[in-house]
Amino acid sequence: MTASREIRLKSRPHGMPAPENFELATVELPPPAPGEVQVKNLFMSVDPYMRGRMTDRPSYVPPFELGKAMQGGAIGEIVASNAPGFAPGDVVSSMLGWREGFTAAPEAAMLQKIDSHGLPPQAFLGVAGMPGLTAYVGLLKIGLMKEGETVFVSAASGAVGQVVCQIAKIKGGVVIGSAGGAEKCAYLKTIGVDHAIDYRATEDLTAALAEVAPKGIDVYFNNVGGDHLAAALNAARPFARFALCGAISMYNDAAPPPGPSNLTLAVGKQLRLEGFIVSSHFDMMADFVRDAAGWIEAGKLTWRETVDEGIENAPRAFIKLFTGENFGKMLVKLG
Amino acid sequence: MTASREIRLKSRPHGMPAPENFELATVELPPPAPGEVQVKNLFMSVDPYMRGRMTDRPSYVPPFELGKAMQGGAIGEIVASNAPGFAPGDVVSSMLGWREGFTAAPEAAMLQKIDSHGLPPQAFLGVAGMPGLTAYVGLLKIGLMKEGETVFVSAASGAVGQVVCQIAKIKGGVVIGSAGGAEKCAYLKTIGVDHAIDYRATEDLTAALAEVAPKGIDVYFNNVGGDHLAAALNAARPFARFALCGAISMYNDAAPPPGPSNLTLAVGKQLRLEGFIVSSHFDMMADFVRDAAGWIEAGKLTWRETVDEGIENAPRAFIKLFTGENFGKMLVKLG
Numbered sequence: 157m158t159a160s161r162e163i164r165l166k167s168r169p170h171g172m173p174a175p176e177n178f179e180l181a182t183v184e185l186p187p188p189a190p191g192e193v194q195v196k197n198l199f200m201s202v203d204p205y206m207r208g209r210m211t212d213r214p215s216y217v218p219p220f221e222l223g224k225a226m227q228g229g230a231i232g233e234i235v236a237s238n239a240p241g242f243a244p245g246d247v248v249s250s251m252l253g254w255r256e257g258f259t260a261a262p263e264a265a266m267l268q269k270i271d272s273h274g275l276p277p278q279a280f281l282g283v284a285g286m287p288g289l290t291a292y293v294g295l296l297k298i299g300l301m302k303e304g305e306t307v308f309v310s311a312a313s314g315a316v317g318q319v320v321c322q323i324a325k326i327k328g329g330v331v332i333g334s335a336g337g338a339e340k341c342a343y344l345k346t347i348g349v350d351h352a353i354d355y356r357a358t359e360d361l362t363a364a365l366a367e368v369a370p371k372g373i374d375v376y377f378n379n380v381g382g383d384h385l386a387a388a389l390n391a392a393r394p395f396a397r398f399a400l401c402g403a404i405s406m407y408n409d410a411a412p413p414p415g416p417s418n419l420t421l422a423v424g425k426q427l428r429l430e431g432f433i434v435s436s437h438f439d440m441m442a443d444f445v446r447d448a449a450g451w452i453e454a455g456k457l458t459w460r461e462t463v464d465e466g467i468e469n470a471p472r473a474f475i476k477l478f479t480g481e482n483f484g485k486m487l488v489k490l491g
Numbered sequence: 492m493t494a495s496r497e498i499r500l501k502s503r504p505h506g507m508p509a510p511e512n513f514e515l516a517t518v519e520l521p522p523p524a525p526g527e528v529q530v531k532n533l534f535m536s537v538d539p540y541m542r543g544r545m546t547d548r549p550s551y552v553p554p555f556e557l558g559k560a561m562q563g564g565a566i567g568e569i570v571a572s573n574a575p576g577f578a579p580g581d582v583v584s585s586m587l588g589w590r591e592g593f594t595a596a597p598e599a600a601m602l603q604k605i606d607s608h609g610l611p612p613q614a615f616l617g618v619a620g621m622p623g624l625t626a627y628v629g630l631l632k633i634g635l636m637k638e639g640e641t642v643f644v645s646a647a648s649g650a651v652g653q654v655v656c657q658i659a660k661i662k663g664g665v666v667i668g669s670a671g672g673a674e675k676c677a678y679l680k681t682i683g684v685d686h687a688i689d690y691r692a693t694e695d696l697t698a699a700l701a702e703v704a705p706k707g708i709d710v711y712f713n714n715v716g717g718d719h720l721a722a723a724l725n726a727a728r729p730f731a732r733f734a735l736c737g738a739i740s741m742y743n744d745a746a747p748p749p750g751p752s753n754l755t756l757a758v759g760k761q762l763r764l765e766g767f768i769v770s771s772h773f774d775m776m777a778d779f780v781r782d783a784a785g786w787i788e789a790g791k792l793t794w795r796e797t798v799d800e801g802i803e804n805a806p807r808a809f810i811k812l813f814t815g816e817n818f819g820k821m822l823v824k825l826g
Binding site for chain 1: 543735736737749750751752753754756757758759760761762763764765766767768771
């Protein structure tokens with residue numbers, strides 16, 4: 157492998173990203189120098205947070221540079237190694253997605269050898285990877301969910317949400333999941349969600365929540381924001397915990413929408429709203445992968461994914477995240 | 492003492508409360524039955540949260556009833572006792588303010604004997620009472636303030652805010668206080684506040700905060716809401732804690748204002764916003780009063796109060812909370 161195609165950021169999107177914001181280029185991969193490896197990517201991930209890196213503003217991760225290949229989670233296979241601890245055939249995760257392959261030092265690529273636990277490689281970009289860990293950390297460490305509690309999950313059929321719902325059931329909770337469309341809501345029922353709310357068919361989310369959870373909710377897992385957050389504030393029981401992990405409804409708004417007008421309810425109800433980023437909790441990864449592999453083996457944790465093929469289709473796969481065309485974890489198969 | 496004048500809620504205010512929402516009435520006090528005491532009130536408190544109880548809506552405390560005496564913190568003296576553990580001359584706190592006296596069972600009045608620690612009785616409605624405990628709980632238990640951290644306090648010259656500022660200094664913090672007007676800001680400097688911001692003379696609170704705290708803030712003590720919360724979100728350092736304890740700017744708004752449009756910053760900065768009500772933390776009262784009495788004796792904790800006289804002036808004293816005419820804890824002297 158000496159040539160690799162990659163996707164570069166051509167221009168910064170305003171609002172919704174479009175295909176013309178990206179360009180395809182081909183680079184030659186040098187053989188690995190001492191201390192380096194060469195990796196052929198098998199799958200890459202597209203994630204909503206990448207939209208933030210396409211904008212030039214201060215954030216917890218630096219913006220993507222114009223004219224350069226973007227970055228993101230990927231699973232690949234070592235094809236040549238000049239670095240101790242890595243051998244051809246090893247399956248690895250890295251942060252050098254958006255390209256078919258790369259030659260790099262392991263630490264520069266954030267390379268990690270994968271112990272597959274019998275799972276297919278792309279699971280480590282989804283249910284057993286960052287989205288899964290996000291669900292695990294947000295529900296259990298930030299949301300402090302306890303047995304018997306009622307959990308409300310927005311974007312419940314998404315890569316993170318579907319894992320939140322299933323872990324909440326495994327932990328003995330009552331789960332309300334919100335998703336857009338009948339097909340996604342039907343899927344939620346198949347993974348054990350007690351009450352599925354189709355937000356596209358619902359005018360008043362607060363009323364919909366009150367109907368299925370008349371006593372209110374104890375935990376809200378927010379990966380949407382907007383109306384869902386306002387409804388969750390209305391539905392919250394005293395001392396409820398809100399795990400805030402990105403607000404997909406806001407990524408494409410050039411001007412941010414006003415926050416929920418009922419935020420003041422957090423005082424009287426003594427709510428805790430806490431934002432988190434999964435990379436601050438990588439210390440829980442080993443525990444999580446062990447738990448997740450066990451739950452998958454026991455049939456308690458399943459997943460849905462949408463797979464597009466070919467690096468040239470990665471921009472369109474990314475855009476699908478915002479049009480709702482994907483179902484579960486959105487992946488691009490590269491090799 | 493057999494007659495007591497009291498203030499009743501005559502009509503529910505819309506927006507800013509007005510004198511005509513209240514009426515003065517006189518009742519006869521019966522002698523204490525077995526298990527009861529008769530109390531002559533010395534001071535009563537007026538507090539912003541009482542505005543919430545004037546509106547008929549579900550909240551963490553039930554609304555005041557029309558045509559009946561309102562309730563609130565008061566300090567009084569036992570004048571007759573038919574209850575064990577209480578003797579004439581004892582100084583007590585109760586929740587039966589808004590009246591000159593009462594006959595009641597101790598538990599119905601939430602009667603507590605005061606160990607004065609040498610402080611004047613009204614201190615137990617302010618610096619050594621609920622406002623002081625609110626400051627202590629919010630800064631140390633909810634805000635988890637640590638030595639060397641930067642603390643931003645809104646309504647910093649108020650009954651709660653002035654105690655927050657001083658405890659933050661005692662605990663080794665850098666303190667930024669916001670208050671309305673030059674006089675209040677000058678007062679903040681006298682109690683050790685490092686940077687006083689006159690929000691009435693400031694167009695851009697975010698810029699004002701960035702100037703005095705270029706590295707950002709670690710703790711925000713919110714007793715205002717609105718613009719201050721938005722500016723605090725902008726100024727927050729990663730993992731900052733926001734103690735949310737009432738939003739005085741919202742009490743009189745018939746329609747709630749939109750929440751901060753930058754709430755989504757809580758995700759990337761991994762902020763914790765937590766609402767609290769002081770009555771959930773009464774278990775900390777003994778620790779707090781012991782600490783506060785020691786700090787007062789050492790000259791490290793002082794306070795300002797505004798005292799109006801006579802039960803007939805209590806409604807106007809209450810209204811002053813919202814027009815900013817008070818300075819520090821607002822009290823009404825009754826006896």
